[in-house]
Amino acid sequence: MTEYQPRPVFDTDIAGQAGFGDLPEWDLGDLYASPDAPELKRDLDWLEQACLSFAEDFEGKLSSLGHAELLECVLRYEKIDVIAGRIMSFAGLRYYQNTTDGERAQFLGNCQETITNFTTPLVFFTLELNRIEDDRLDLLMNENADLYRYKPIFDKLRAMKPYQLSDELEKFLHDQSTVGASAWNRLFDETMAGLEFEVKGETCNLETTLNFLTEQDRSIREAASRELARVFGANIKLFARVHNTLAKEKEIEDRWRGMPSPQTGRHLSNQVEPEVVEALRDAVVAAYPKLSHRYYDLKRKWLGLSTLEVWDRNAPLPMEDTRIVDWQQARDTVMSAYSGFSPKMAEIAEPFFTRGWIDAGVKPGKAPGAFAHPTVAEVHPYVMLNYLGKPRDVMTLAHELGHGVHQVLAAGQGELLSATPLTLAETASVFGEMLTFRKLLDDATDQAQRKVLLAGKVEDMINTVVRQIAFYDFECKLHDARRKGELTPEDINALWMSVQGESLGPAFSFMEGYETFWSYIPHFVHSPFYVYAYAFGDGLVNALYAVYEEGDAGFQEKYFDMLRAGGSKHHKELLAPFGLDASDPKFWDKGLSMISGFIDQLEAMEG
Template identity: 30%
Template structure:
């Protein structure tokens, strides 16, 4: 651990993917992929109703080989773009690889459409039963999408137009917002501190500052910048929704906009309705906490600017990257040594990009390229306590991927809601270890921070999804909806979410423009609520069962995306279709609030 302590933030090494993308290897890789696709296309004549299971399985494996080869090249380009979204050279490669990927997708489309639409039910059942078990649920899911699948020419047109249509719009959103310069004006007594902040993550970290004036200045700077650009950003979002509505509701015939995400996640609409219903009915749990937090901070009523105010009044000491890494590794090692070994593998192979730099993609993510290559993790590490939790979160994703690395690429990735299982569990392992080590006074502070995070990752994300449902419904009915109307819907959403537990200023009505998931992946956000509430139930089981729980947990993670989430969890005694299950998560939040209140 001594070497770990000395580690500093740094960049990743992408040479496992491509060594020289600009010159020979990039173009050679594209050529190799084209050759594989040509060979695959020659198999089209073998797609008969009576095709043998052996030949069908060979086609699956050949398509996976193509997908894996493409993932190496596309993964490299998108990771390089995340490093520097202002790079014109990499931006051009992103466009090139997106066009190339669309072309490849169109060439392979015949196999997907044959299985979904052409193959009769009897033979589809025969082939599904005949392949290895790891593919069974995947193939059943593919068949379930047949009713929303268009004919080959229509699917090809959509793929082609997406590259220069909605994908291009989202790319504009990213380049524009990642390049923002924020005019920061902090009123510290009679003195005004003015500066320009060019790194969005640096600015956003200040909303958790121990200094009240910094929190207010950070929010005002963030929200005013997005408001100033609301015309363009709002127009992009409206067209994002129109594109979603035109393709999925009008052309494909999905019953509701969110059903698209639910089917993609292999989750029933009923399960997500139950989840959101329980979240909505439990908003008062956090109202109680916000009122209690106001008392601790010695203010009459909490303002939205201070929602994440730390209970410590003094400046919090920054943690070095090495110290943070040591804390996470020790927490993971206590739970299961393999978890620590997986993360150490990422460190050794330089699969982590952690340093702050201008024009770098904000936030954090874990990217799985292939079962044969350990995942890559992007962090924006600035030494805050929250950065340590983020580290544990993203390393949890990496652990999930590595444990499922024995699965084929088509089923390695868990569906979106289950994708947050290991990440949130990783945070809880870390937080519980830290809680056990701190003094009584600090324990109250840490519990408050944990409840802040529960709000941010459960209730806030659920209400983001509720806003999206409203926005998609409004624009679906009236394409002339404007940005101001969307902002009013968002404000109403915040008022329901907070009730009278805090004071809400009008500038927060523009906050929705800042949420990239609305643009990148509509209805993505409920996965965080799902994942957190699910993990609370799993973590309670771990506390009750002790180390005997660990094999069950590893079975869930090792399944990757090879099982339908509801079935996978039901096999482990967890029924996520019932509101009572989701309520257990809020019961734990209540327990944490009660525990915090008892500490004087």
């Protein structure tokens, strides 16, 4: 249910938040007033009966339904999805506000178990739907326009048809899910939230410690890096156990389903062809020398170093302004950029700030990173940040608010069709970042400011493209190696290091202990192979933004139409109005050339 940032969201000392202005907190009342709200009990009671009656009315009968009856079946299934999603959104969002609170963790666990039990009778729906002959399903849809609307859902479900297990096995997998991956996910989250690091004589959480990697003082950056390595190293056996178990569980299920590769399930859920992902991956890896290698060599010179250490990767430039950006200023910057693109975009974004749809402050036990969660189509999204006034935090706000705008627009599709495949889910977020960056660049008053902004954008793009593809390669290697047997922490460390030098380049030296830094990346635990979606989204947006800059007529309305589509259209259909095609291998070169062009500008400033 989470949507994490591709890069860490850095904090400073929590006590310093007072200088940021009035940071908003979530008002979850639009979901439920409290865990003991009568509306929540009402919905749980309704859900139990709705699932039982759904199975009673439709199980064993799907293949014999007429078009009107099948439509009724789909609509009832969608309503069940709404109520279950509403309950789990409330439980999950409360939990992420404080993952170390025992009551919140228990409430989330109880909700997961209850809803898993209630929804077990629904497992037949997908299985039986996939047994309907193609010709018959086509006939039914062609006879009913309202039913035909759900064709993208049928297509997505039927893509899994070759990998479907027996009814009994599918029900078993559904029932045991609460003690499978989701249990290991919770263990990871709670462990990460509870880690303590000693830096500058202070006891800090993960977010605060990662923030020290952006300090001007190099000795502080080094101390934080070594402390991260110490704590990760002390817990590495647990993290290795989490990864071993999850990778093995996935391997077993993939094997039983007959999945040809560990990545197949992700590609199917993303509705993207494996060859498109491989073309993206290959284009990025081939571009490492002209992107990350070239940029980090520039940065090495700017910092006056012969070699960069890992604690220099996100270091500010020597001429960088270290001022804190307060919340109001961050809000004004992003909203001005959004409004400059279209007043409609700013109008959609406004309620996030005024109605309690953002939780911005850093608090003890709060989940790290940032995400936007769409909840359900009939409510609205919620955005989580860990805001501590860095310029990077302003870009994170722009990113997550972009997700929020996308989710608001897509909600018009209804619950089943609003969810966007991950490959397209990053479109509005990265586009929102680009708008904000361009606004800041246009407002820059001197060359030094422009240099800092360009360098910051290049670093973000490298983190979003190069780093995520390196992460993807690491995951591919991890899952492949796990198929051959249990992996020791040292085995996983070696796989991690095998992609680091290649992606970051010869400017770097790697301290002892950096080999454990795979352990805190949440994507590997929560969503295997998620990470390529960030690179996909960045490349796609770079190509889109180039069309926008060329003055494409009606771009804004075409852009909003794309966001409104949610999960109702394939990426080919969505990009066609802009004259773009992600299945063309050269498509990715267009996106990567924008990053390369920014580095060209930075090199020219050296002359």
